[in-house]
Amino acid sequence: MTSTPPPAPGLTRFNTSPDGAALAALRQVCASPAWGEALLARRPYATEDELLAAGDTVTARLTDAELTAALAGHPPIGRPEEGDPASAREQRGMAGAPAPLKAEMTELNLAYQERFGHVFLICATGATAEELRDALRTRLGHTPEREREIARAELGRINRLRLTRLMAGEPAPASVSTHVLDTSTGRPATGVAVTLAARADAGWTVLGGSVTDPDGRCKDLPVPDPGTTEVRLTFATGPYLDRGERAGAERDAPAPRESGAPFFPEVTVTFTVAPGEHHHVPLLLNPFGYSVYRGS
Template structure:
């Protein structure tokens, strides 16, 4: 670690592995993922942290992937009081009621078909684009969808890890030091 590490990364590097894993659970709910990333502390820079996160995502078992998905709310229904979900799903915030209702219907159909929440990295996507994504992905086989979910989870984890590394506020590790424009991953 260098003295020029961003504030959140410097803070993470000072934690013991158990405390770091706890903090990292806010990035990804899978215990195996957070333990793997915490085991690599300290990180010399954000790039090294992101690489560790990527490796941990790729290494998730099927049950670990399930645990990670369980930590994500439905698109259009962010968890109350959870600022990361609300921010990440900002593309749905001003959606017309008919679109929101259709998204809820398709979320339920998706969960029935695949047995888990529809997971998409929605950064920069509008409500209409999110709706189109779920409509398209409903036609996938379970095997294809599992691969897509792992990729989307990796993208979400990278965004959240980047925020954690840059965060100047120890009370909210997912908040960036400077608000990002148009962010809506989730």
């Protein structure tokens, strides 16, 4: 007689969690309230495969309005929101993309939303920036009906991956953003390249980077792998401080140095991160000093 193996610990926790806690976990997987409530109503699940199959079934049966709610929970490719480590982690392929490709993705995303009325959704895990761009170009040529069904299928793939991580009990990854303010002018520092690295057993690993936008913000930094406890931000301040007239600077703002060489060619900040938390670490910069702090 063959005995049925006991459920995995993650599935047991999900099956026995209070309704409110279980529903909150499901909302991190899919933004559609109807999707989460339908899965919650089917508890308990004997196996992880049973849960995944139920997720597929519910996704396939979402009404048009429910599908719209689910799609609305996903940010555009290349523009994950602060405090959304799941999307940023899935879109990691965009983190190191060159500026022209990122700009093209922004234009394509806008064209897609104008044509179809919802965000371009794709299971981006493991895809490169070029692959994501090419997929977006292709799907712009679809009919709205065809594209709606593709978006539903992609939603199902994303939901499966997120449910699998939930059942595996993976710690939620931390997320990081920054904001650079030029305190000598009282304005955002635009165009500062920022690189994010994570400490591993073998040392520091560069995960990717970004460039501060017109508000001085980096919202699309890569997400460290779950379990990462220390990260490092490196700000390429030299090119910014070395500009003859920094963007937005007053004509009488202090020059970096008489020699023309910036006093701070680079600023490096190392800090600890906690799983599942968002860490906003702004840099206050001037030609002869800087400070950092944990923001919100």
